[in-house]
Amino acid sequence: xxxxxxxxxxxxxxxxxxxxxxxxxxxxxxxxxxxxxxxxxxxxxxxxxxxxxxxxxxxxxxxxxxxxxxxxxxxxxxxxxxxxxxxxxxxxxxxxxxxxxxxxxxxxxxxxxxxxxxxxxxxxxxxxxxxxxxxxxxxxxxxxxxxxxxxxxxxxxxxxxxxxxxxxxxxxxxxxxxxxxxxxxxxxxxxxxxxxxxxxxxxxxxxxxxxxxxxxxxxxxxxxxxxxxxxxxxxxxxxxxxxxxxx
Amino acid sequence: xxxxxxxxxxxxxxxxxxxxxxxxxxxxxxxxxxxxxxxxxxxxxxxxxxxxxxxxxxxxxxxxxxxxxxxxxxxxxxxxxxxxxxxxxxxxxxxxxxxxxxxxxxxxxxxxxxxxxxxxxxxxxxxxxxxxxxxxxxx
Amino acid sequence: xxxxxxxxxxxxxxxxxxxxxxxxxxxxxxxxxxxxxxxxxxxxxxxxxxxxxxxxxxxxxxxxxxxxxxxxxxxxxxxxxxxxxxxxxxxxxxxxxxxxxxxxxxxxxxxxxxxx
Numbered sequence: 001x002x003x004x005x006x007x008x009x010x011x012x013x014x015x016x017x018x019x020x021x022x023x024x025x026x027x028x029x030x031x032x033x034x035x036x037x038x039x040x041x042x043x044x045x046x047x048x049x050x051x052x053x054x055x056x057x058x059x060x061x062x063x064x065x066x067x068x069x070x071x072x073x074x075x076x077x078x079x080x081x082x083x084x085x086x087x088x089x090x091x092x093x094x095x096x097x098x099x100x101x102x103x104x105x106x107x108x109x110x111x112x113x114x115x116x117x118x119x120x121x122x123x124x125x126x127x128x129x130x131x132x133x134x135x136x137x138x139x140x141x142x143x144x145x146x147x148x149x150x151x152x153x154x155x156x157x158x159x160x161x162x163x164x165x166x167x168x169x170x171x172x173x174x175x176x177x178x179x180x181x182x183x184x185x186x187x188x189x190x191x192x193x194x195x196x197x198x199x200x201x202x203x204x205x206x207x208x209x210x211x212x213x214x215x216x217x218x219x220x221x222x223x224x225x226x227x228x229x230x231x232x233x234x235x236x237x238x239x240x241x242x243x244x245x246x247x
Numbered sequence: 248x249x250x251x252x253x254x255x256x257x258x259x260x261x262x263x264x265x266x267x268x269x270x271x272x273x274x275x276x277x278x279x280x281x282x283x284x285x286x287x288x289x290x291x292x293x294x295x296x297x298x299x300x301x302x303x304x305x306x307x308x309x310x311x312x313x314x315x316x317x318x319x320x321x322x323x324x325x326x327x328x329x330x331x332x333x334x335x336x337x338x339x340x341x342x343x344x345x346x347x348x349x350x351x352x353x354x355x356x357x358x359x360x361x362x363x364x365x366x367x368x369x370x371x372x373x374x375x376x377x378x379x380x381x382x383x384x385x386x
Numbered sequence: 387x388x389x390x391x392x393x394x395x396x397x398x399x400x401x402x403x404x405x406x407x408x409x410x411x412x413x414x415x416x417x418x419x420x421x422x423x424x425x426x427x428x429x430x431x432x433x434x435x436x437x438x439x440x441x442x443x444x445x446x447x448x449x450x451x452x453x454x455x456x457x458x459x460x461x462x463x464x465x466x467x468x469x470x471x472x473x474x475x476x477x478x479x480x481x482x483x484x485x486x487x488x489x490x491x492x493x494x495x496x497x498x499x500x501x502x
Contacts, residue, residue, distance in 0.1 A: 014259040070274065097261035105261060138356070160277060163266045164468055203392045206464045207344065208280045226348035229396055236393035268471055284465045290406045291458035291486075293414055294451045298490060300417070301447065301497045304438060308431040319422040327418025334410045341407040348400075367407075375412035381437070382416055383426055 003029040005080055006087035007038055009050065012098050020098060023047075024087070027080075035075040035083075035090060036064055039102075052102040059216060062152030066102050067091040072154040072214045093157040095166070109153055112169050116177035116195060121188025133185045143182035146175045146224055148217040155211035155221050167200040171211035171221030174202055178224040181231075193232060202228050286337035289330040342367040395460050395484070402457025405449060413450075435501075444498040451494040452487075459483035 004026045012020035025046055027038040036054055043050045054064040057076045064075045069089050080088065096104035126133070155171040162168050177196060181189045196202050205225045212222040271277040296318075303314035317323060345367050346360035420426045429437075437443055463483045467476075 012262055014262070018260070020262055094264075095266075097263045099259055099261055141357075142352075160266075160270055160280075161468065163270065164471060197390065197393070199390075203390075203396065206280075206284070206461075206468065207348075208277070209344070209347075210276055210280075212347075213276065220347070223347040223350075226344075227350055229393075230349065233393040233397045233400075237397070266471075268469075271469065281465070281469060284461055284469075287458040287461040287465070290402075290410060290454045291462070293410060293418070294455050294458070294490060296417070297413075297447070297451050298493055298497070301438070301451075301494070301501070304431075304435060305497055305501050311431050311434075315421070315428060318418065324419065324422055327414060327422075331411065331414045331419060334406065334414050337403070338407040338411055341403055371408050371411075374408050378409065378412045379416065382429065 005029040005038070005084065007035075007042065008087050008089045009039070009042070009102070010091045010098075011050070011101055012092075013049075014100065020092075022089075029080060029084075031081050033080045035066075035068055035073075035078045035080065035088065038080060038088075039075060039090065050102075051100045060150060062150035065093055065152045065154050065157070067093060067157070072157040074152060074154070074216050077216060093153060095157055095159075095163040096153070104153075106153065108166065109151075109156060109170070109172070112173040113151070113176060115169065116173050116180075116192055117188060118176045118180060120180065120183065120186050121191060122185070123187055135184055139184040142184070143179050146179035146182070146219055149175055149179075149219045149221075150217055152216065154214045154216065155219075158210035158214040160208060160210070161204055161206060165200070165204060168204045169196065169201050171205075171225065172219075174205075174228060175219050175221040175224040178228055181228075193235060196228065197232055202232060205229075283336065283340050286333045286340075289333040290337065292326070292330055293334065338371065342371065395456070398453065398456035399460035400457075402453035402455065403461075406454040406457055409450060410454065438498075438501060444501070448494050448498050452491040455487040455490040456484070459487035 005028075007025045007027050008022045009025060010020045011023045025042050027041050027046075030037070034057075036057055039050065039052055039054075043052075052064070052066070052075075054076065055061040056063070059074055059077045062074075065072060066075050067073070067090070068075065068078045069083055070091075072093055075090070080086075090102065092098045092102045092104050096106070096108070099105050149172055151172065153172070156162050159168075159171055162170050174196065177192045180186045181192060202225055205222075207222060207226060209222045212220045215221065271281040300311075300314060303310040318327070342364055346358075346363035349363070351358040351363065416426070421428045438447065460483070463479055466479050
């Protein structure tokens with residue numbers, strides 16, 4: 001008799017129910033299996049109607065974010081062996097509308113990413129003939145950590161502020177803004193500051209710190225936000241104390 | 248997408264959960280966070296006690312003696328004991344989070360976190376010692 | 387151009403939090419526990435007055451009272467928003483929090499200015 005582990009998975013079929021329910025599945029236990037493998041086993045052999053997102057199964061695409069035993073995780077990076085003896089609860093990410101089963105709607109997240117202007121902004125572009133923009137390893141080091149984000153939304157799911165105030169721009173968007181602000185080739189920091197100093201920008205954050213804890217790529221969005229608060233505050237002081245012209 | 252999308256056969260009804268007022272009891276991290284935020288109440292409390300102390304100081308030795316007597320009552324000792332724990336918790340969480348908020352770069356390289364934290368704790372010890380010396384010197 | 391005052395309030399919050407973190411534990415220990423419980427002899431009224439009279443001490447005590455009050459105001463305001471979800475009472479909360487901090491600051495300034 002093969003060892004097995006129980007999975008309790010959220011099912012939500014809007015065409016037949018108005019609220020999600022928990023369905024129980026017995027899945028064979030393999031010590032090298034992750035939760036994603038178990039979900040695929042369910043879909044392949046037990047219940048083909050189970051819906052969930054996944055892609056690379058190796059922690060680089062950011063598609064398979066779900067709540068495993070209450071914590072936002074990448075299911076391709078959560079080993080069954082870590083949750084023994086089970087049962088293992090698999091639920092959709094918090095604070096996003098649930099479309100079906102384990103699938104959540106991402107449009108708010110995508111809109112917020114775009115809002116921070118995540119591209120190199122320059123006053124004038126250098127012509128191609130002048131060659132590439134050079135960057136030292138130290139200059140790269142200044143923003144590299146923030147560039148590692150895989151847009152998995154675990155940080156939004158861990159942030160209680162986002163849950164309480166859905167208009168909050170959120171950790172990943174701010175970290176993304178910092179990735180460009182700290183890039184030596186970029187000149188768009190003032191533009192992004194205007195956007196992020198708005199009511200639903202950085203100032204809503206109360207440094208809970210959960211976003212950094214759940215990030216699978218160690219981006220440290222909480223750090224990005226606090227550093228940006230300091231930058232924003234210093235900029236505020238400068239604009240107050242120095243004549244308007246000096247920017 | 249409108250927030251209240253009515254169900255039609257070709258558009259699913261999305262399920263939205265309302266965040267409960269008890270959201271912070273869900274896990275240890277959230278509860279710890281709220282405890283950390285509540286330390287500010289005890290910070291305000293002691294700022295108030297200090298104001299009270301200054302006021303009775305200005306009013307004369309009798310008023311000040313009454314202030315000291317009040318601080319000696321079990322209620323106030325208990326309050327201060329709790330306040331001490333919370334204020335300590337504030338200090339520890341504040342110093343531990345310092346390197347995340349303030350990144351110091353020396354000649355291009357980031358100063359390691361433990362150095363920033365260590366410097367904060369060192370300053371804390373030095374200042375506490377100095378205050379104790381100054382306050383206790385006059386008997 | 388300073389559009390909103392939030393960055394300034396955050397600076398006060400940070401400064402107050404640092405002052406409280408560095409100085410409050412020892413002061414609470416001394417004033418709230420060590421002296422009332424008799425672990426150390428209570429400094430006499432005259433010596434405390436003499437200490438406070440010093441202009442440096444007056445400034446120290448002003449910063450000691452005022453900045454942590456603004457730290458509380460900012461933090462408590464957001465705790466009320468997030469904890470009790472009372473965002474709709476924003477105006478009331480803002481007036482209560484920062485008003486109290488301002489009142490405490492004014493009182494501290496008055497007391498420390500007029501102590502003989």
